Amino acid sequence: MLKLSEIDLGSALLSTFILFGFIATAFVVVKLTIIxxxxxxxxYLKEEGEEKVKKKNEDETKGFQSQ
Structure with a gap:
């Protein structure tokens, strides 16, 4: 096993922050995908609903029109 004094602290911190960066990037990508x-x-539902309303309004205007 490596001794604590043999581990380069700067390299370990850099690797840790790079790992955190990749994890944070993955969370951002997932969140943007969900949004x-x-x-x-x-x-899509809004457009579909508007088409139904338009169709319903067109059906109501046929025949006698009340003012």
Whole structure:
């Protein structure tokens, strides 16, 4: 086993912070992916809902129109 005095402290700290950076980057990528998926879902459902409302309004205007 290596003695504590043989370990280069600077190298160990650098390696540790690089590892933390990779982990943080992975969390950011996952979070942005989730945000993107939710954004697409909300906008897709919004457009689909607007199409249903338009279709319903067109059906209501057929026939007698009340003012």
């Amino acid at each position: 993107g998926i939710n954004y697409v879902k909300v906008n």
